[in-house]
Amino acid sequence: MSEIxxxxxxxxxxxxxxxxxxxxxxxxxxIEVLLVDMFQSLYNRYFVVEKHGRIIGYAGINTVIDEAHIRKLCITTCERHNGYGLELLRYIENYCRNNGIKDLTLEVRRSNERAIRLYESFGFINEGIRPKYYDGIEDAIIMWKRDI
Ligand SMILES: CC(C)(COP(=O)(O)OP(=O)(O)OC[C@H]1O[C@@H](n2cnc3c(N)ncnc32)[C@H](O)[C@@H]1OP(=O)(O)O)[C@@H](O)C(=O)NCCC(=O)NCCS
Known part of the structure; x- marks a missing residue:
């Protein structure tokens, strides 16, 4: 059984x-932006990961008809490499499947190799680039997992 x-x-x-x-x-x-994004949009859903009663990660999605955009996904530094990021992705995918969503997408920094590997191992495919998307400096890789 999972620890989280x-x-x-x-x-x-x-x-x-x-x-x-x-x-x-x-x-x-x-905190103001987080509050609005988490609680004031009908189309957003956020989830937290708990371990022994402590919140160690969270994720948020925005849904548009049958697509979901993963806006946030993180695990606290000292709990990484335990497979929790993958478990969180699985949870999101199940939630989406159960709610009529077919395709998942996200943007990730080109330099974020660990996250890119995690997404690829989960079936996401690199479908394009948003040049200088982050602070006018770093490219975003646009990834999709279709027909979940
Ligand atoms: C990206 C992120 C969520 C991954 O979280 P995580 O809990 O470490 O993810 P996992 O443990 O499921 O997988 C990560 C790595 O651990 C490995 N792993 C999984 N279970 C493992 C285990 N039991 N023992 C050792 N390694 C393991 C995975 O194979 C993967 O290895 P890789 O990086 O060499 O491919 C985390 O690094 C993070 O919060 N980063 C900062 C925020 C961020 O960049 N978010 C993404 C923005 S788009």
Whole structure:
């Protein structure tokens, strides 16, 4: 049995999510942006990963008809390489399947080799580039997993 559990985010998780956001992303969203994205869009869904009662990761998707865009996915540094990122991806895929979504997409920094390998091992395919997407400097790789 897995050591982690995954569930929809709740309002009281915001400080933990905000801490993870700062730890895991080069240009973290502010707490205000996180709050709006997590709780004020009908089309967004966020999930947190818990281990022994502590939040160690989270992910968020935006859905458009039968597509879902993975906006966020992270695991705290000291819990990486345990397969939790993959478990979180599986959870998202199951959620999407159960909710009529056919295709998954995301953008990832060209330099983020670990994330790209994880997505490729999960069946995502590189379908294009958004030049200088991150801060006008770094390219984004656009990946898709279709017909999930
Ligand atoms: C990308 C990210 C979510 C991956 O999380 P993770 O929990 O480490 O992911 P996993 O453990 O499932 O897989 C990552 C690696 O661990 C390996 N792994 C999985 N289970 C393992 C185990 N039991 N023992 C050793 N290694 C393992 C995987 O094969 C993979 O190896 P690779 O990087 O050499 O391909 C995490 O690195 C992260 O939060 N990064 C910062 C935020 C980020 O960049 N997010 C993506 C933005 S698009």
């Amino acid at each position: 559990s995954i569930r929809p985010v709740k309002a009281q998780d915001i400080n933990d999510v905000n801490s993870l956001e700062k730890e895991c992303f080069i240009t973290p969203w502010s």
